[in-house]
Amino acid sequence: xxxxxFSTALPKHAKKPGVSSxxxxxxxxxxxxxxxxxxxxxxxxxxxxxKQINDRFKILKxxxxxxxxxxxxxxxxxxxxxxxxADGEDVSQPRGTVIxxxxxxxxxxxxxxxxxxxxxxxxxxxxxxxxxLQDRKADVLLSDMAPAATGVKSHNHEAxxxxxxxxxxxxxxxxxEGGTIVCKLWTGGDQPRLEKAMHAICENVRVVKPDAxxxxxxxxxxxxxxxxxxxxxx
Ligand SMILES: C[S@@+](CC[C@H](N)C(=O)[O-])C[C@H]1O[C@@H](n2cnc3c(N)ncnc32)[C@H](O)[C@@H]1O
Numbered sequence: 521x522x523x524x525x526f527s528t529a530l531p532k533h534a535k536k537p538g539v540s541s542x543x544x545x546x547x548x549x550x551x552x553x554x555x556x557x558x559x560x561x562x563x564x565x566x567x568x569x570x571k572q573i574n575d576r577f578k579i580l581k582x583x584x585x586x587x588x589x590x591x592x593x594x595x596x597x598x599x600x601x602x603x604x605x606a607d608g609e610d611v612s613q614p615r616g617t618v619i620x621x622x623x624x625x626x627x628x629x630x631x632x633x634x635x636x637x638x639x640x641x642x643x644x645x646x647x648x649x650x651x652x653l654q655d656r657k658a659d660v661l662l663s664d665m666a667p668a669a670t671g672v673k674s675h676n677h678e679a680x681x682x683x684x685x686x687x688x689x690x691x692x693x694x695x696x697e698g699g700t701i702v703c704k705l706w707t708g709g710d711q712p713r714l715e716k717a718m719h720a721i722c723e724n725v726r727v728v729k730p731d732a733x734x735x736x737x738x739x740x741x742x743x744x745x746x747x748x749x750x751x752x753x754x
Contacts, residue, residue: 553565553568553732557595562598563593563594563595564593564594564595565595565732566595566596566664566732567596567598567599568732569730570595570600571732572730572732573702573728573730576728576730577728579660579702579743579745580599580600580604580660581604581659582604582610582613582614582615583605583615583616584616584617585616585617585619585656585657585659586600586604586658586659586660586661586662587621587649587658587694588600588620588662588663589661589663589683589687590621590640590664590665590704591621591622591626591664592620592622592623592624592625592626592636593626593627594626594627594632596620596662596664597632597634598629600616600632600662601616601618601630601631601632603616604616604618606632607630607631608631615631617633618632618633619632619649619652619653620632620633620634621638621645622635622637623637623638623639624636624637625637633652635648640663640665640686640690641686649690650694653694657694657696657699658691658694658695659695659696659699660699660700660701660702661687661690661691661694661695661700661701662701663687663701663704664704665680665683666680666704667683673706673708674708676706677707677708677710677738678708680705680706681705681710681711681714684703684704684705684742688703688714688717688718691721692749695749696747697747697749698747700743700744700745701718701722701744702728702742702743702744703741703742703743704741705739705740705741706737706738706739707738711742715727715742718744720750721747721749721750722744722745722746722747723745723746723747723748724745725745726742727740727743728740728741728743
């Protein structure tokens with residue numbers, strides 16, 4: 521997990537398991553993305569993961585509706601808000617919507633609907649998201665959710681896969697035809713099952729590992745484009 525510049529919302533499990541505190545701190549101090557996040561006022565170096573995904577695949581456009589699951593401390597929401605013009609600052613472009621959800625508390629971000637202290641997997645939270653959407657559908661559904669890491673790789677993998685499946689399931693009812701889903705996961709035995717499920721509902725599925733995602737981390741992102749839902753519902 522990344523160090524965050526926004527100390528009041530530092531993720532509980534900010535330390536990467538298996539790396540000593542001193543080693544982790546040394547690495548963070550050297551990390552260019554940590555420095556750059558500070559310079560560009562992003563709450564967390566994770567911002568650059570979404571920026572790099574977007575630079576390459578152009579998934580975020582002005583006017584888009586974006587749902588960001590696992591949003592704390594808020595750097596993906598900051599990036600999404602800029603890209604979709606969520607605060608309406610650019611009057612020549614359509615104004616977009618960003619909804620960020622997290623178990624943790626998040627400080628406000630201009631133009632972003634934040635659902636703090638909310639479990640994305642609960643029905644209540646998903647209904648809150650639907651209320652904000654009203655009759656609109658999401659253009660982009662993002663998940664950078666990470667469960668509390670246990671130190672046992674296989675458990676962490678199982679837990680994150682479960683979160684990814686909850687994102688896909690929710691996506692079935694809220695993502696527009698042709699929309700995009702991006703899910704973070706840690707690699708492991710269930711990755712093919714998740715890819716298969718994404719293939720069943722999206723035209724195009726690929727694994728993405730942006731440069732800002734540390735090379736020694738099992739983290740990858742699965743991106744499904746051309747959302748179409750089930751052609752032949754099971
Ligand atoms: C890697 S951090 C997200 C960083 C964020 N993308 C950013 O750029 O600021 C992962 C987040 O997922 C959240 N999370 C894990 N399980 C969740 C759940 N069931 N519902 C909502 N958030 C969850 C954690 O609380 C944590 O803040």
